[in-house]
Amino acid sequence: MAIDPAEVLRIARLARLKVDPDEARRLAKDLDRIVGHIDSLRAVELPEGSEALTCFGRDVHRADEPGTCLPREDALRNAPMQDGDFFLVPKIVDKEEA
Amino acid sequence: MSELWQEGAAALAAAVRGREASAVDVADAHLERALRWNDHVEAFLHLEPEEVRRQAREIDRRISAGEDPGPLAGVPVAIKDNLCVRGQPTTCASRILEPFHPPYDAHVVERLRAAGAILFGKTNLDEFAMGSSTENSAFGPTRNPFDLARTAGGSSGGSAAAVAAGLAPLALGSDTGGSIRQPAALCGVVGMKPTYGLVSRYGLIAFASSLDQIGPFARTVDDAALLLEAIAGRDARDATSSAEAVPDLRQRGDLKGLRIGVPKECFGEGLSADVRTLVDGALGKLTAAGARIEEVSLPLSVHGIAVYYIVAPSEASSNLARYDGVRYGIRGEGASVEEMFAETRGEGFGAEVKRRILLGTFALSSGYYEAYYGRAQKVRAAMRHEMEECFRKVDLLASATTPTAAFALGEKAADPLAMYLSDVLTVTANLCGVPALSLPCGRTPAGLPVGLQLTAPRFGEATLFRAARAAEALLPLFSWPPAPPEPGRRQEPPR
Numbered sequence: 001m002a003i004d005p006a007e008v009l010r011i012a013r014l015a016r017l018k019v020d021p022d023e024a025r026r027l028a029k030d031l032d033r034i035v036g037h038i039d040s041l042r043a044v045e046l047p048e049g050s051e052a053l054t055c056f057g058r059d060v061h062r063a064d065e066p067g068t069c070l071p072r073e074d075a076l077r078n079a080p081m082q083d084g085d086f087f088l089v090p091k092i093v094d095k096e097e098a
Numbered sequence: 099m100s101e102l103w104q105e106g107a108a109a110l111a112a113a114v115r116g117r118e119a120s121a122v123d124v125a126d127a128h129l130e131r132a133l134r135w136n137d138h139v140e141a142f143l144h145l146e147p148e149e150v151r152r153q154a155r156e157i158d159r160r161i162s163a164g165e166d167p168g169p170l171a172g173v174p175v176a177i178k179d180n181l182c183v184r185g186q187p188t189t190c191a192s193r194i195l196e197p198f199h200p201p202y203d204a205h206v207v208e209r210l211r212a213a214g215a216i217l218f219g220k221t222n223l224d225e226f227a228m229g230s231s232t233e234n235s236a237f238g239p240t241r242n243p244f245d246l247a248r249t250a251g252g253s254s255g256g257s258a259a260a261v262a263a264g265l266a267p268l269a270l271g272s273d274t275g276g277s278i279r280q281p282a283a284l285c286g287v288v289g290m291k292p293t294y295g296l297v298s299r300y301g302l303i304a305f306a307s308s309l310d311q312i313g314p315f316a317r318t319v320d321d322a323a324l325l326l327e328a329i330a331g332r333d334a335r336d337a338t339s340s341a342e343a344v345p346d347l348r349q350r351g352d353l354k355g356l357r358i359g360v361p362k363e364c365f366g367e368g369l370s371a372d373v374r375t376l377v378d379g380a381l382g383k384l385t386a387a388g389a390r391i392e393e394v395s396l397p398l399s400v401h402g403i404a405v406y407y408i409v410a411p412s413e414a415s416s417n418l419a420r421y422d423g424v425r426y427g428i429r430g431e432g433a434s435v436e437e438m439f440a441e442t443r444g445e446g447f448g449a450e451v452k453r454r455i456l457l458g459t460f461a462l463s464s465g466y467y468e469a470y471y472g473r474a475q476k477v478r479a480a481m482r483h484e485m486e487e488c489f490r491k492v493d494l495l496a497s498a499t500t501p502t503a504a505f506a507l508g509e510k511a512a513d514p515l516a517m518y519l520s521d522v523l524t525v526t527a528n529l530c531g532v533p534a535l536s537l538p539c540g541r542t543p544a545g546l547p548v549g550l551q552l553t554a555p556r557f558g559e560a561t562l563f564r565a566a567r568a569a570e571a572l573l574p575l576f577s578w579p580p581a582p583p584e585p586g587r588r589q590e591p592p593r
Contacts, residue, residue, distance in 0.1 A: 008456065015415060015459040016422070016436065017452060018444025030453055031460070033515050038404040041473050052475035053308075053482060060337040074201035080429035087424050092435050 003032040102127035107173045107267040107321040114172030121157035121172030128174045132265040138582035141260040145219030153216045167214030174218035176260045176269035182301040191235035192225045194427045194446025204301020206329040213328040221256030225448045227305045230520045234450040243579035248504040251281030258285040261315045269315040276524025278313045279536040283499035283549025286538045288322045294531035295340035298333030306413035309528040317576045319566045323347040345559040353568045354388035359492035361396045370502040372542040377498045380539040383572040398481045399526045406525040408474035415458030485530045489555040499536040499549035
């Protein structure tokens with residue numbers, strides 16, 4: 001699988017990551033080499049019906065009981081923009097859409 | 099008599115508990131040294147002397163009141179800056195988290211406070227723990243105390259350098275692909291990655307959640323065990339935290355009859371002659387002490403780096419999605435939410451973090467998921483099975499920790515793949531969830547430390563620490579790095 005700058009820009013959009021065209025060219029070169037290395041896994045012979053690794057061998061759900069939460073003031077303290085009650089973000093819905 | 103900063107953790111805790119030294123004296127001795135050395139080594143991103151002294155005074159007060167503050171009473175412990183300490187900066191060495199002050203303590207930090215330890219600053223790392231040299235830190239690299247032009251390793255390079263230079267007797271790091279063991283080896287100290295699930299990851303800023311483990315740095319195996327004892331055990335806030343009893347880390351014994359497998363794949367091309375000579379020499383000493391060394395084979399381990407560089411970036415791309423400029427960290431400008439997200443992340447993340455987010459997003463994206471992530475998890479399962487089979491025949495595995503001694507700063511910075519390959523001997527333990535420990539086994543002719551890595555089966559820490567103690571007694575003792583050049587300032591006392 002070859003990775004070119006256009007592919008980098010496609011992935012960057014999926015990752016919500018701003019990448020400028022120069023950066024995309026450099027990243028394409030790096031990622032192409034790395035993907036070239038990891039493509040070696042295609043040749044690994046695995047037994048028929050091999051399963052993928054999963055982490056949990058047991059039920060890890062906690063009991064559905066109310067507990068204490070982070071106080072609102074603490075939760076908001078690190079936010080770049082907040083009004084004391086909510087996190088503030090740029091407008092999400094356009095007037096026409098709404 | 100040695101200076102307080104030269105003492106190990108066990109001796110310091112005993113002295114503080116026995117009122118032979120005050121916690122404030124211990125803290126001051128380390129502060130004085132840390133503030134002087136940090137200009138050269140750049141181990142700490144954040145160290146607030148007054149906060150350290152405040153904690154030390156509290157320990158002294160409790161001792162005066164007849165209380166026992168715990169097994170780490172008055173012992174300074176440096177904390178990797180991807181572990182949350184309430185109210186202190188926790189940046190992950192990233193611009194995106196530069197203003198972040200966590201509103202809570204990580205589980206391991208709570209446990210350290212409960213054990214009477216002094217939280218001694220936040221140490222440098224590769225941004226979000228992604229790297230093997232700390233050169234990916236947004237705030238500049240840590241330097242190796244044994245040669246300031248070389249890397250201290252990474253990602254926990256700051257923690258390793260702090261312990262090696264006597265700036266703190268203990269430090270915590272995190273290990274996702276070798277990030278404790280590799281810098282420990284390059285800085286000549288003991289570093290250990292526990293079994294996956296032995297130490298709670300609550301409050302460790304996530305990189306690759308199925309691989310990340312928190313573990314200790316120390317100058318002796320005993321001190322590493324003391325720190326691991328303080329932080330290990332079940333915590334309901336980490337769903338992967340194990341309910342198994344914490345292994346007994348205090349066992350002593352000789353190596354007679356211990357079966358140690360030496361994977362032939364670890365001694366191939368790429369292992370430097372200097373490292374091979376020291377590791378062969380160490381294995382010879384273990385044999386002479388009664389260990390049964392035998393060659394074993396782990397054929398799938400040669401695919402470790404390829405599997406790792408699919409699994410870790412995939413998990414990272416998901417974990418790092420939370421840095422969107424809304425709840426914490428910096429925020430970029432944007433007219434829409436989506437534009438704001440992309441600007442924030444474009445400005446806030448460094449080059450390596452971007453590479454890994456993109457690599458992971460690629461591996462998980464529609465059309466590629468099965469070919470990359472799915473395939474990697476299958477090979478990983480087979481690797482784990484192969485490792486389990488191997489441990490039916492041997493008690494431990496031994497190899498070098500790193501293929502080379504510390505490389506020069508800048509040497510691999512422009513070649514991500516070359517940097518990735520420096521983790522070739524350490525990633526397997528993370529992929530298989532098994533514990534592994536690096537201990538110093540000598541220095542190259544250039545004076546650079548080299549590490550011997552011992553690996554045990556899951557929850558095999560009792561055997562691992564017992565064997566490491568026995569091996570440590572046969573190998574060269576820890577020795578201090580030379581004093582850094584300080585024109586016009588007081589030189590360090592001779593060692």
